[in-house]
Amino acid sequence: MSDIGLATRTGRLVVTAAVLGSGMVMLDGTVVNVxxxxxGAELGASMADLQWITNGYLLALASLILLGGSLGDRFGRRRVFVIGVIWFTAASVACGLAQSPVQLVVARVLQGVGGALLTPGSLALLQAxxxxxxxxxxxxxxxxxxGVAAAIGPFIGGWLVEYASWRWAFLLNVPIGIATVWVAQVAVPESRDELASDQxxxxxxxxxxxxxxxTTFALIEHASLGAGLALAVAGLGVVAAGGFVAVERASTHPLVPLDLFASRQFSAANGMTLLVYAALGALFFFLSLQLQTVLGWGPLPAGVATLPITVLMLLLAARGGRLAARIGPRLPMTLGPLVCAVGAALLSGVDAGSTYWTGVLPGVTVFGLGLTLLVAPLTATVLDAAPDRYAGVASGVNNAVARAGSLLAVAALPAVLGLTGEDYADPAAFSAAYASAMWICSGMLAAGGVLSWLLIRNPAPPAPTPVQPTAPQRVARRLAPAPAGWSCAGAEGCPGHATAAAPEPEPEPERA
Known part of the structure; x- marks a missing residue:
């Protein structure tokens, strides 16, 4: 069913369900960083523990999101979306009750499983x-x-973390999950790929x-594994990735139809996604720790610091989508990452002597403006480059690429910058690494913009429908004088005009 108008009541409710589901995930991500x-202080966590609290979720999400999109295409996108919301909500309760870093990491992995079911479904519902x-x-x-969820997140989540407990920040997902399930069941039409295999x-x-x-385990645990063993484990990850490509190529019912990547538009958009979301995940991870560890801010002001990004997304993201629909995605997907790169470069200067108004606000504002240009056209380009029957898979691929980018960046950058143990709590050790991390993020964002300019193409405009002249117009054209400069000599007469010398022959009478 793909005939719903955005301005209709059903259309608004479909958007509401998708926003509530994905907004719950956005809210959770904001709260976890804050x-x-x-x-770490309450549960006695190390730097590696904090990485796993973030990456345990991202690992499960990135690994299973392709399966989530495929399940939606086969068994119904609304059904799988609702199951994912219920799963995510139950895992959030487990996060709120965790008593050790290990318990919290396990609960976060379970959250990622739920997120893998609901995240591709939220976009596939819109596409279908x-x-x-x-x-x-x-x-x-x-x-x-x-962005409303992300805008509310810093206030509610930061307030709960600072004045109540970080546990309530996870338990906040319970009422949101209940509301999401209700709206989806009441208003969202079911859709599926009728040609999908049951295998x-x-x-x-x-x-x-x-x-x-x-790969993630090798990056996060490199210090405890040692260089040789870490390289061996990472090598096994590379071998598994090669095996995945080989299996998908040979399978009659692949998790990811590799034919999708035959489209340069699809491949380029996902390559840009990898770079941009790697930078995005690392930037928010490092900025939140910098504001609290080096500047000494509490969770609430640290969370509210990024509010301009979400406000700009709320006000301008829909307009960015309409602009890209009018002029094509190439320019917005090029300028957006370049503007974000400038924002990340500005944020590299945040240190112990910075104030919010001169140190943080300019960077997050410029970064937010860049996001408003690129997010909607990026998503629309990925989905438009795939057949409608693969809406769930295409959304799953793009989300998997985005989460894998964040996952690998958060896992790799601390190792690259030499952060280990409890360095996240040492202002002197962390501040120098933070500046380098921001410049690396800026470089990845700029590379994403260049990639878009080189490979993304605007779709060809639809061919205009020829307008047939009316009967009076045809008569007027026949009686009109010949255009100046035309010669009416010859057998054909004047172009577009009847010739006086050659009247139309009368039909022959029928013979008995």
């Missing part, structure tokens, strides 16, 4: 429900309204999980 320092001319605007509205690519899912899991 809560990391308090969690709305008519084509409304999809870009619907995705823009989804991006902007999703599942179990081997492909296991290899994808092994590839990301082994």
């Amino acid at each position: 809560a990391l320092v308090r969690v 429900s709305f008519r084509r001319e409304d999809r870009a605007a619907a995705i823009g509205a989804w991006s902007g309204l999703g 599942f690519d179990v081997v492909g899912a296991l290899l994808a999980t092994a590839a990301l899991g082994l």
